[in-house]
Amino acid sequence: MIKIAVDAMGGDHAPQAIVEGALAAVQTYSDIQILLYGDQAQIQALLPKGDYPIEIIHCSEKIAGDDEPVRAIRRKKDASMVVAAKAVKKGQADALVSAGNTGALLAAGTLLVGRIKGIDRPALLGTLPNLRESGESFVLVDMGANADAKAKQLWENALMGNQYAKDVLGKSQPRVGLLNNGSEDSKGNKVTKEAFELLSQEEQIHFIGNVESRDILAGVCDVVVSDGFTGNAVLKAIEGTAKEILTLVSHSLKSGNLQTKLGALLIKNSLKETLGQFDIESVGGATLFGVKAPVIKCHGNASAKTVAATIGQARQIVKSGTYDSLAQQIANKEGQAED
Amino acid sequence: MIKIAVDAMGGDHAPQAIVEGALAAVQTYSDIQILLYGDQAQIQALLPKGDYPIEIIHCSEKIAGDDEPVRAIRRKKDASMVVAAKAVKKGQADALVSAGNTGALLAAGTLLVGRIKGIDRPALLGTLPNLRESGESFVLVDMGANADAKAKQLWENALMGNQYAKDVLGKSQPRVGLLNNGSEDSKGNKVTKEAFELLSQEEQIHFIGNVESRDILAGVCDVVVSDGFTGNAVLKAIEGTAKEILTLVSHSLKSGNLQTKLGALLIKNSLKETLGQFDIESVGGATLFGVKAPVIKCHGNASAKTVAATIGQARQIVKSGTYDSLAQQIANKEGQAED
Numbered sequence: 001m002i003k004i005a006v007d008a009m010g011g012d013h014a015p016q017a018i019v020e021g022a023l024a025a026v027q028t029y030s031d032i033q034i035l036l037y038g039d040q041a042q043i044q045a046l047l048p049k050g051d052y053p054i055e056i057i058h059c060s061e062k063i064a065g066d067d068e069p070v071r072a073i074r075r076k077k078d079a080s081m082v083v084a085a086k087a088v089k090k091g092q093a094d095a096l097v098s099a100g101n102t103g104a105l106l107a108a109g110t111l112l113v114g115r116i117k118g119i120d121r122p123a124l125l126g127t128l129p130n131l132r133e134s135g136e137s138f139v140l141v142d143m144g145a146n147a148d149a150k151a152k153q154l155w156e157n158a159l160m161g162n163q164y165a166k167d168v169l170g171k172s173q174p175r176v177g178l179l180n181n182g183s184e185d186s187k188g189n190k191v192t193k194e195a196f197e198l199l200s201q202e203e204q205i206h207f208i209g210n211v212e213s214r215d216i217l218a219g220v221c222d223v224v225v226s227d228g229f230t231g232n233a234v235l236k237a238i239e240g241t242a243k244e245i246l247t248l249v250s251h252s253l254k255s256g257n258l259q260t261k262l263g264a265l266l267i268k269n270s271l272k273e274t275l276g277q278f279d280i281e282s283v284g285g286a287t288l289f290g291v292k293a294p295v296i297k298c299h300g301n302a303s304a305k306t307v308a309a310t311i312g313q314a315r316q317i318v319k320s321g322t323y324d325s326l327a328q329q330i331a332n333k334e335g336q337a338e339d
Numbered sequence: 340m341i342k343i344a345v346d347a348m349g350g351d352h353a354p355q356a357i358v359e360g361a362l363a364a365v366q367t368y369s370d371i372q373i374l375l376y377g378d379q380a381q382i383q384a385l386l387p388k389g390d391y392p393i394e395i396i397h398c399s400e401k402i403a404g405d406d407e408p409v410r411a412i413r414r415k416k417d418a419s420m421v422v423a424a425k426a427v428k429k430g431q432a433d434a435l436v437s438a439g440n441t442g443a444l445l446a447a448g449t450l451l452v453g454r455i456k457g458i459d460r461p462a463l464l465g466t467l468p469n470l471r472e473s474g475e476s477f478v479l480v481d482m483g484a485n486a487d488a489k490a491k492q493l494w495e496n497a498l499m500g501n502q503y504a505k506d507v508l509g510k511s512q513p514r515v516g517l518l519n520n521g522s523e524d525s526k527g528n529k530v531t532k533e534a535f536e537l538l539s540q541e542e543q544i545h546f547i548g549n550v551e552s553r554d555i556l557a558g559v560c561d562v563v564v565s566d567g568f569t570g571n572a573v574l575k576a577i578e579g580t581a582k583e584i585l586t587l588v589s590h591s592l593k594s595g596n597l598q599t600k601l602g603a604l605l606i607k608n609s610l611k612e613t614l615g616q617f618d619i620e621s622v623g624g625a626t627l628f629g630v631k632a633p634v635i636k637c638h639g640n641a642s643a644k645t646v647a648a649t650i651g652q653a654r655q656i657v658k659s660g661t662y663d664s665l666a667q668q669i670a671n672k673e674g675q676a677e678d
Contacts, residue, residue, distance in 0.1 A: 131583040131586075131587055132583070144520060148528045181568055181571045184405075188486065189487045213572045213573075213576035214575035217580060218579070228520075229520055229569065230568065230569055230572050233572060233576075234576045237555075237576035238580045240552060240555065241577045244557060245470070248470055253610075256609045260606050263606035263609075264606055265602070266598050267599050267603055270595045270602075273591060
């Protein structure tokens with residue numbers, strides 16, 4: 001059984017959406033067990049009577065959305081997120097899922113679960129759909145953990161993204177691209193120019209050079225390497241653009257003349273299918289990579305459906321063994337470097 | 340008459356698309372005159388016989404897409420872009436339009452046309468549509484001129500964007516937002532945190548705080564301030580996402596069943612209208628601001644339609660007087676600072 005620790009008190013719709021998502025997840029996957037951390041009474045009230053693999057671990061505190069991350073992690077010792085992270089550290093659970101305060105979760109992952117040897121800065125890694133090939137996706141790393149990354153961190157991000165794309169997405173030789181302001185080799189700012197050199201020399205990855213944000217959804221590569229500031233900006237630009245265009249399309253159809261409305265009625269299902277393919281919410285969350293066990297951030301405004309999808313993602317990541325593979329890979333590299 | 344210098348030899352479809360675009364522009368606007376810089380014979384062959392306000396200035400060289408920018412500007416003294424930039428500098432033309440090598444055009448603008456006093460780093464400024472309010476748009480600055488910007492440059496970008504939004508977009512009190520990795524005041528990397536302080540203290544702008552890339556197309560502010568690396572990444576992410584989603588929608592309609600196809604046929608015009616609203620190409624180009632006269636970059640793969648739109652944009656910018664207003668504004672500020 002895969003044990004997943006879930007912070008029941010984090011997120012805009014906690015604990016309800018979290019508890020409902022957990023229930024949906026154990027109904028979908030027969031090989032998981034969920035540990036729900038949070039207020040016993042509140043959680044209990046949301047769980048129907050019955051027998052399912054969900055255990056409640058009562059915690060008297062919770063971390064708020066506006067808490068200062070590192071301070072909150074250190075002071076609120078009985079916060080659901082903190083207790084859950086410590087359980088993962090002790091091996092009582094295989095992964096942590098939370099929709100709470102992002103900064104606090106990153107701090108909990110880095111400080112409580114702990115970095116693996118050889119990675120200075122764990123990064124937030126997530127997948128986005130390749131819109132040219134149905135069912136395919138690619139990795140974007142870093143989605144926002146390190147806003148001031150140096151070239152060395154971009155190199156770490158490349159190794160992490162490469163490992164994840166192999167183990168979780170099943171790409172045998174992932175094409176790794178460096179997000180840059182042009183696709184030519186000479187492009188970039190100070191940091192990306194230096195990172196380009198490091199990645200060009202790295203034999204363990206298949207580096208295809210610089211890629212531009214306009215080409216990533218078309219599947220130009222399997223791993224997009226970025227600093228956390230730019231990666232975050234690109235991710236949110238994609239989300240915002242998708243949302244606004246789809247609104248525009250459906251609005252223009254609804255407000256049209258009779259002919260347009262009739263047409264819209266006829267294509268409704270087909271359009272829904274298209275929109276579904278682009279529903280970032282149902283893809284799940286972003287995982288903090290470079291720490292000892294999966295720590296997965298769910299959208300703050302996650303619905304029960306998104307929570308369930310993220311728990312499913314946690315299960316998949318645990319089963320893939322990619323966290324251990326990465327630690328092994330980095331340890332081998334360090335060993336070679338010492339030879 | 341407004342005189343616009345056009346580099347006939349720059350861009351993927353030069354000189355044909357450029358010459359055709361120039362012709363379309365003089366047919367649309369009766370108050371402009373175009374100076375076409377480039378190969379006399381090639382341009383002449385593309386111009387039909389007749390009487391229109393287009394003059395050809397023969398140049399024996401052109402700057403290639405892969406030329407090293409600063410070197411090309413200095414060595415190719417008879418290149419169409421160089422001669423055109425010098426004409427603007429001398430006051431023989433009011434603005435320069437080119438679809439050629441972006442780096443070279445930025446260098447030509449900064450080194451040949453020249454910076455205004457008080458601006459260290461001219462920036463590429465462009466407008467994008469506000470998708471929530473038809474006909475409205477907002478400014479994004481910098482779209483890619485300075486990949487390694489410091490906080491001081493973000494402050495310059497804010498002043499420039501503010502002036503442009505007032506003079507060209509007609510916003511009486513533009514809402515200026517700082518592109519950041521969260522909307523809370525405390526968010527950011529080293530540079531944006533420092534810029535946040537500078538912008539908070541700047542009385543000449545209406546600073547509304549941090550904005551996220553996911554909200555900009557919804558019109559969260561009138562001026563989005565960014566460094567050139569992130570601004571470029573966000574711009575291209577928006578372009579790429581728009582393109583991929585619209586392809587996905589139209590593909591899913593075409594490949595659908597008979598009902599979907601009939602529906603698609605009925606909504607075709609309405610959908611086209613929606614797509615048109617999002618056609619970044621027809622919005623025109625990005626202008627290098629902070630130099631002495633408008634230097635406008637057109638997409639490299641611009642069609643004649645895009646070239647004409649960009650010439651129209653150059654005309655509008657010249658008429659607005661925003662380049663002189665900015666110089667005046669900055670001079671006043673420097674004067675005050677010296678008091």
